[in-house]
Amino acid sequence: MIYLDNGATSFHKPPAVARAMARAMARCANPGRGGYGAAMAAAEEVFRCREAAAGLFGCKPEQVVLTCNCTHGLNVAIRTLVEPGDRVVISGFEHNAVTRPLHAMGAKVEVVARRLFDWEEALESFEKALKKKPKAAIFTHVSNVFGYILPVEQMAWLCRQYGVPFIIDGAQSAGALPLSLDGLGAEFIAMPGHKGLLGPQGTGLLLCGRSPQPLLFGGTGSESARQEMPDFLPDRAEAGTLNVPGFAGLAAGLAYLRRVGMENIAFREQMQAKRCVAGLKKLGFTAYGGPCQLGTVSFLPGMDCEEAAAMLAGKGIAVRAGLHCAPLAHESAGTLATGTVRVSFGHDASDGQTNQFLIAAAALH
Secondary structure: OOOOOOOOOOOOHHHHHHHHHHHHHHOOOOOOOOOOOHHHHHHHHHHHHHHHHHOOOOOOOEHHHEOOOHHHHHHHHHHHOOOOOOEEEEEEOHHHHHHHHHHHHEEEEEEOOOOOOOOOHHHHHHHHHHHHHHHHHEEEEHHHHHHHOOOOOHHHHHHHOOOEEEEEOOOOOOOOOOOOHHHHHOOOEEEEOOOOOOOOEEEEEEEOOOOOOOOOOOOOOOOOOOOOOOOOOOOOOHHOOHHHHHHHOOOHHHHHHHHHHHHHHHHHHHHHHHHHHHHHHHHHHHHHOOOOOOOOOEOOOOOHHHHHHHHHHHEEEEEEEOOOOOOOHHHHHHOOOOHHHEEOOOOOOOHHHHHHHHHHHHOOO
């Protein structure tokens, strides 16, 4: 199988990830719940993951809250900054993990930065919205539909200039592009463990520039006599038992990224995305590409997208079709009625993958 659905989850993982998970299953109990060897081993595994993430993403280990996934982290962040009826600015390429919590809270949402691969329009419209002093701003680093890299450094600077707290969704960029909590000055940066960080499903990270409001309440292994959640990180946002094998695997994924170099992964992804766009256009398809693009390409196959994806699957090519849980992004790009077929490269992006995909895509005509 040629796997080109890394926008959903990375696959295959580095072998060290599975080994780390199996080792944790064999030797680890519950962290923070005892002073015996198996509990201490679990605490060490969890801290190893926290410490590795802090080193990669410009923060202190205690600022790394371990979550179930990126959606979990975004919900914590949004509920910390936003109250019902608040005005919030978001980009035109947000995932439902951002828009649905805002909708559920009754927030007043202003959508800006709606043109694909257009940084000038993004910054101009974003600054105009910030001048109205919204309660918060939320923006994705990279569109999960089109691979569009938004100008987050400049957007972060504008937020700081206008005194607007902000959240970054790093779901599609973490593991390939630089992200620094301290450097960007974000209130929160959320990311999944199972995509570019190469960890298993059921893991995620929330980098906290401020103390979050707890989303879950329960045991933390600390300050057990109190009925309030602890007021310090990371315990304040980590109620219940952590996924120790999962975070052991995530630590192994982070170690792999450090060895290989995220800049090398980004280079591979971007090179194959360019080759993919060029090849699809040569075949006569409408393909979405631009100068600020990571490893994800969307195209219109000239037939029903789901049917096209099924045909590609029959030829051993794994892609995704539809709206990709991001109808707002499709609305911005004008593809809401049809959806797209999405090709998303990962850490193992190669000429061979792209070549095999384009050979299979030629048969869609």
